[in-house]
Amino acid sequence: MNTLPAPTADDRAAWSHIDAADLRARADADLGTAWPQPLASQAARVHRDGDRVPWENPAFARQHRLSRAVVAAAVTLDDQWIDEVVDGVQLLCEQSSWCWPAHDDTFDRHGSVLATVTDPFLDLGAGEVVAQLAWIDHVLGTQLDARAPGIRSRIRHEAQVRVFRPFIERRDWHWLGLDGDVHNWNPWIHSAVLTAAVQLHEHPDHLIDLVVEGLDRYLVSLPDDGAIDEGYSYWWNGACRALEALDLLEYATDRSRRDLVGLRETVAFPHRCHLGGDWYANLADGQARPPADLPWHALHRAARRIGDADAAAHAASHRAAPPSEFAGLGRLVQELTDADWLAAAPAASPLPRDVWLPSTQVLLAREQAGSAAGLGLVVKGGHNAEHHNHNDVGSFIVTSDGVPVIVDAGRPTYTKATFGPDRYEIWTMQSAWHNTPTIAGVDQSPGREFAASEVEASVTDAVSSLSLDLGATYALDELAWRRTAALDRTERVVRVSDAWHGPLSDGPTTLNLVVAGTVSALDDGIRVVPLDGATPVVIRWAAGIRSAHTVRLLDDPMLSDVWGERLTRIELDVSAHDRAWITVERDDATPGTGDSEDDR
Known part of the structure; x- marks a missing residue:
C-alpha cells in the first residue's frame, strides 16, 4: 500500500x-x-x-x-x-x-x-x-x-x-x-x-x-x-x-x-x-x-x-x-x-452566461459570457430545510460588474445558537433580511414543507428568468404568490414582478430589498453606488408604493469584512396592492438627485 x-x-x-x-x-x-x-x-x-x-x-x-x-x-x-x-x-x-x-x-x-x-x-x-x-x-x-x-x-x-x-x-x-x-x-x-x-x-x-x-x-x-x-x-x-x-x-x-x-x-x-x-x-x-x-x-x-x-x-x-x-x-x-x-499559467475564469441548477432551483445569468460587465442576476427557489439553511425561498441577488448590489448578507460569526433551536432568531437567517416579501406581517418558516412550487426556468439569448410560487413558504392559508425575476439582455434591465392573492388583511405586506453601497433617494426609486467602484444602479418601483429604509450597522467582522459598516433594507409597502414590480438598471451618469440616506 x-x-x-x-x-x-x-x-x-x-x-x-x-x-x-x-x-x-x-x-x-x-x-x-x-x-x-x-x-x-x-x-x-x-x-x-x-x-x-x-x-x-x-x-x-x-x-x-x-x-x-x-x-x-x-x-x-x-x-x-x-x-x-x-x-x-x-x-x-x-x-x-x-x-x-x-x-x-x-x-x-x-x-x-x-x-x-x-x-x-x-x-x-x-x-x-x-x-x-x-x-x-x-x-x-x-x-x-x-x-x-x-x-x-x-x-x-x-x-x-x-x-x-x-x-x-x-x-x-x-x-x-x-x-x-x-x-x-x-x-x-x-x-x-x-x-x-x-x-x-x-x-x-x-x-x-x-x-x-x-x-x-x-x-x-x-x-x-x-x-x-x-x-x-x-x-x-x-x-x-x-x-x-x-x-x-x-x-x-x-x-x-x-x-x-x-x-x-x-x-x-x-x-x-x-x-x-x-x-x-x-x-x-x-x-x-x-x-x-x-x-x-x-x-x-x-x-x-x-x-x-x-x-x-x-x-x-x-x-x-x-x-x-x-x-x-x-x-x-x-x-x-x-x-x-x-x-499552470494564470487563466481567466470562464464566467458562463447562464447557469441553471435544477436540484437547488438556482438560476444565475449575466449579460454576456466571459465578462462580469453589466448586470447579473441570481435567483433561488428550493425549500427551507436545506443544509445551512436560510429562510430565503424566492430571494435574488443583482450585480453590477460582478459586484452584488441587491445582496444576500451571508452569515455572521458562528455561535452555539447558529446550529440550535434559536437559529432563526439570528437576523441573517430570517427571510425579512433576504430579498423576499413579508406577507401580512408573516415571514417565511423553516422546514422542508416550506418550499417553492410551480418552478419554471427559461433561458434564451434575450431573456433569462425564473418564475415560482412562494405561497407555501409562509404559514398562511390559501396564499398564492407568483414571483418572476428576469434579466433582459436586450433592454439591459433586471425585472422582478410579484402577483398574489389570499387573506392578507392581518398585517402589512412589504417587499424587502437588502442593498450594499451608498443609497440616495430618487423621485421614483433609489440610486445605489455599489462597493468596489462598480457602476451605480437605479432601482425603481411602481408609483404609489410607499418605501422605508432600515439601516443595519455591522459590527461582526464576518459581515463587515464583506459589506463594510452597513447594509440597508428597502421596505416597499404593497399592502394595498395585489401586484408589484421593481426594475434595476445601470446608471453611468454622475451622482443622481436626492438626499443621501446618511443625511435623512
Missing part, C-alpha cells in the same frame, strides 16, 4: 527549491514566541454564553503555526524547525480533546462542559488534527525519528484512541448519514480518517472499508447537476473533500474511483457560482466575498482528473495567490509539490 500522495522531506529535489516566502516569513515570526493555548474556561464558554471563538481561535492558530513549521522544516532540514514541529506535535497530543467544544456531545452524555477524555467525540476538529499529524508523519518521518525518537509512536497512540477506535466502535455519528441526511461533515471527516488510516494504522483495511461505505452515502446524494445546497463556501469542505478522498483512495489502495454524473459536475460548481472578481453567489451560510486563501490547487487537481477545462481555468485564475496554511497541511503540502499546478 502507498501512503500519501506527496514527496517526503527526504526528496530534496522536491523540497529544497521551494520558496513560499510569505509563509516562511510567518514561520520565522513564530520562533521564540509562546505557542497559542486554548483554555478550559474558553471551552466552557460554549455552554455558558454560546461563544465559540475564544477557544477556537487559539486552537486554530496553534495548528496553523505547526503547519508553517512543517514546511520550514521540510525545506531546510534545520534542527530548530524540527524541534518546532516536535513541540507542536506534542502540544496537540497533550491537548485534552481535538473536538471543537461546540460539537462535543459530552454535556448530553456526561453532564460535562469540558471534554470527556474517555469518550472522545469524532468531529471536524478531530479529523483536522489527525490528518495534520498523518501528513507530518509522512513528510518528516525520518527527521522525527532522528530528532525525537518515540514521537511518532505517540502520534499513532493518540490517533488510535481519539479517532480510529471511536470511528469503529461508535456508529451513531450523525455525520455518517445513516438517516439519509448527508452533509459536508461526511466527506470532511471520512477523508481525514482515510488520510490517517493509510499513514498511521498498521492494518487499515477495516477502517478503509468503513470510509468507503460512508463516502458512498455522500456521493450518491450528489445531484446530477453537481450543485451543493450548502452553498459555494461549503463546497470546499464537502464535495471537494470527497474528490480528494477518492484521489487518495485510488493512490493508496488502487481502488477504482466512482464514476457518477454528480461527481463530475460538482467540479464545475465553484465557477458556476462566480459573479466576478472575488465575488460569489453566497446562498446559505456563505460569504459573498470568501477568504482569499481557498485551496485552489485542490480544485485544479480535481478538474485535471475529471477533465473539466473550465474548472481548471477558474482555479488557475488564482494561481498567483501565495500558498496558505489555513486550508490544512495536506492541501498545503500538495500545493507546494504538485508540478502541474506549479506550471
